[in-house]
Amino acid sequence: MKEILKKAQQGKYAVGSFNFSTAEILKAIVAAAQELKSPIIVSTSEGEAGFIGMREAAALVEAWREATKLPIILNLDHGKSLEIIKKVVAAGYNAVHFDGSSLPYEKNLAQTNEVVKYIRQVEKTFDREIIVEGELGYLRGASSLHKEKLEIKESDLTSPEQALDFIERTGVDSLAVVIGNAHGVFAAGEEKLHLKRLAEIKEAIGDKAFLVLHGGSGIPAEDVKKAIEMGIAKVNINTELRLAYKAGLDKELAEKPDETTPYKILEHSFEEVKKVVAEKIRMFGSAGKA
Ligand code: 13P
Numbered sequence: 001m002k003e004i005l006k007k008a009q010q011g012k013y014a015v016g017s018f019n020f021s022t023a024e025i026l027k028a029i030v031a032a033a034q035e036l037k038s039p040i041i042v043s044t045s046e047g048e049a050g051f052i053g054m055r056e057a058a059a060l061v062e063a064w065r066e067a068t069k070l071p072i073i074l075n076l077d078h079g080k081s082l083e084i085i086k087k088v089v090a091a092g093y094n095a096v097h098f099d100g101s102s103l104p105y106e107k108n109l110a111q112t113n114e115v116v117k118y119i120r121q122v123e124k125t126f127d128r129e130i131i132v133e134g135e136l137g138y139l140r141g142a143s144s145l146h147k148e149k150l151e152i153k154e155s156d157l158t159s160p161e162q163a164l165d166f167i168e169r170t171g172v173d174s175l176a177v178v179i180g181n182a183h184g185v186f187a188a189g190e191e192k193l194h195l196k197r198l199a200e201i202k203e204a205i206g207d208k209a210f211l212v213l214h215g216g217s218g219i220p221a222e223d224v225k226k227a228i229e230m231g232i233a234k235v236n237i238n239t240e241l242r243l244a245y246k247a248g249l250d251k252e253l254a255e256k257p258d259e260t261t262p263y264k265i266l267e268h269s270f271e272e273v274k275k276v277v278a279e280k281i282r283m284f285g286s287a288g289k290a
Contacts, residue, residue: 013285054091137178
């Protein structure tokens with residue numbers, strides 16, 4: 001599992017982390033990855049996991065791994081407590097993101113430490129490999145379409161010194177950073193990445209952890225590509241999949257208001273989500289790397 005990110009880091013491409021909450025969204029993500037022979041990370045937030053079910057998500061992912069032979073990592077996105085981390089680990093997830101970024105620095109560090117300790121124990125006891133991701137910086141927004149303008153303050157950004165200190169003192173495998181990114185798509189203004197800050201972070205941490213870009217929706221493609229070239233190994237995408245799903249559904253319901261067969265109603269949504277995932281896989285450079 002960690003090898004997948006290591007290869008991406010070394011090969012200067014990124015593995016996409018795509019959120020899902022239903023079986024057909026997962027199917028669309030996998031279908032795009034299969035066509036492009038790409039490794040993928042599929043993620044559920046706490047809310048998304050609550051809807052589809054953790055064990056159910058893990059069983060579906062396992063079925064897709066067997067069917068496609070693709071490297072597919074199942075990840076918990078923005079877990080906020082050790083309790084939820086324990087639940088997804090028991091369900092069979094391969095990666096956990098503990099998000100203590102809203103806590104004061106030392107508290108975030110202490111709680112992330114507990115999570116890492118727990119994960120390493122599980123790895124040793126059950127001979128499993130589980131990726132742990134921590135987070136530093138103030139990531140604004142939520143995975144939806146925002147009408148208001150995005151304003152990111154200098155103080156929101158991840159500090160390079162803190163990033164190194166955090167990695168060394170927690171032993172996380174990956175670190176989610178704030179470098180101008182935010183959750184969601186902003187209708188009024190695009191997200192611009194502070195690539196200089198990313199360079200400073202990379203300079204400080206070297207290869208001590210994999211760098212993760214959250215809030216991948218709505219960031220200009222050139223910025224994302226440059227960020228990957230500079231060391232980002234995982235890019236998270238959620239909102240653009242949600243918008244594609246909704247647009248597909250709207251189209252279907254408008255075209256065929258009398259359709260009642262669920263798998264027919266969901267056809268456009270499936271195709272639209274698959275299209276976005278394929279576009280991102282190409283952008284991230286992970287096509288052909290499975
Ligand atoms: P977007 O909703 O902006 O794509 O961000 C997704 C994300 O970062 C999930 O953790």
